[in-house]
Amino acid sequence: MAIAATDNQTLNLGQRTERVRDAAYRIRHHSLNMGEVQGQGYVGQALGAADMFAAVYADQLDFRPAEPDWEDRDRFLLSTGHYAIGFYAALAEAGIIPVEELETYGSDDSRLPMSGMSTYTPGMEISGGSLGHGLSVAVGMALGLRHQNRTQRVINFLSDGELDEGSTWEAAMGAAHHQLGQLTAMVDINALQADGATAGVLRTEPVTEKWEAFGWYAQRINGNDPRALLQAFDNIAAQAALASRPSVILCDTKVGRGVPLLENREKAHFMRIEDNEWQICRDQLTEGFEGSNS
Numbered sequence: 001m002a003i004a005a006t007d008n009q010t011l012n013l014g015q016r017t018e019r020v021r022d023a024a025y026r027i028r029h030h031s032l033n034m035g036e037v038q039g040q041g042y043v044g045q046a047l048g049a050a051d052m053f054a055a056v057y058a059d060q061l062d063f064r065p066a067e068p069d070w071e072d073r074d075r076f077l078l079s080t081g082h083y084a085i086g087f088y089a090a091l092a093e094a095g096i097i098p099v100e101e102l103e104t105y106g107s108d109d110s111r112l113p114m115s116g117m118s119t120y121t122p123g124m125e126i127s128g129g130s131l132g133h134g135l136s137v138a139v140g141m142a143l144g145l146r147h148q149n150r151t152q153r154v155i156n157f158l159s160d161g162e163l164d165e166g167s168t169w170e171a172a173m174g175a176a177h178h179q180l181g182q183l184t185a186m187v188d189i190n191a192l193q194a195d196g197a198t199a200g201v202l203r204t205e206p207v208t209e210k211w212e213a214f215g216w217y218a219q220r221i222n223g224n225d226p227r228a229l230l231q232a233f234d235n236i237a238a239q240a241a242l243a244s245r246p247s248v249i250l251c252d253t254k255v256g257r258g259v260p261l262l263e264n265r266e267k268a269h270f271m272r273i274e275d276n277e278w279q280i281c282r283d284q285l286t287e288g289f290e291g292s293n294s
């Protein structure tokens with residue numbers, strides 16, 4: 001069943017959390033199916049970020065599934081093109097693309113290329129694979145909306161690797177300078193990059209203090225906890241002062257989250273998963289999800 005975000009005001013936090021948890025489970029399930037098409041890929045990121053995508057699409061964004069270019073939609077910008085598996089799964093959950101289309105992922109003539117591109121995929125706002133650019137585009141988009149007297153939100157998803165990029169921090173400075181209260185950044189701090197652990201590639205900590213020093217309202221949470229994600233968004237919505245200050249939600253996540261076989265995998269940035277392991281992954285995911293329900 002597709003999810004719809006706009007009725008979240010009629011639900012209490014517990015009900016909203018349940019809805020996000022359910023959506024995240026389905027996003028993970030779809031992601032495993034898509035990964036199996038190629039036998040490898042950025043599956044660990046999809047599993048790790050599923051709760052973040054679910055919180056956005058099942059609870060936060062205002063959008064029309066059948067009309068992805070609706071002018072009054074909130075904008076979600078995937079800066080990390082390589083997270084496309086998880087994002088396509090979220091678009092399918094949101095009803096923007098059909099679930100059956102997910103099996104075309106990465107194939108010739110598919111609308112779902114291996115790295116996310118806006119020209120191919122409905123609901124994909126930007127082509128984000130060149131890392132470090134998403135936040136700059138988000139700042140421009142938020143400024144453009146403001147010039148048109150529009151109040152739609154812009155949410156930019158970025159990775160901890162993108163905090164290595166100077167362009168990210170230029171954009172952060174610009175957002176605070178221009179008082180872009182309708183802009184929210186979500187950073188997936190999975191402690192991993194292509195060349196290994198984030199802490200070993202380039203020390204970006206203390207991350208929260210850096211964003212605060214750049215003028216942002218910053219919260220650091222467990223990004224695999226749907227309730228914490230919703231509370232973070234609620235905190236932003238509840239503060240009038242944030243109408244003129246950008247916000248960032250710093251999300252500590254676990255690569256491969258929900259599938260123990262993949263959670264401690266070596267070479268987790270781009271995973272090779274054997275033919276016989278995919279079903280084990282799905283079984284472990286479902287077992288963990290049902291176990292947490294009982």
Ligand SMILES: Cc1ncc(C[n+]2csc(CCOP(=O)(O)OP(=O)(O)O)c2C)c(N)n1
Pocket residue numbers: 045080082129130131132159160161162190192193194195268269
């Ligand atoms: C500007 C730019 N430089 C380098 C790359 C190559 N690249 C692809 S993914 C990646 C890792 C970036 O870190 P992160 O997104 O945190 O990695 P993950 O958590 O997915 O392992 C890199 C360096 C790129 N896509 N764009």
Ligand SMILES: [Mg+2]
Pocket residue numbers: 159160161188189190191192193
């Ligand atoms: Mg990372």
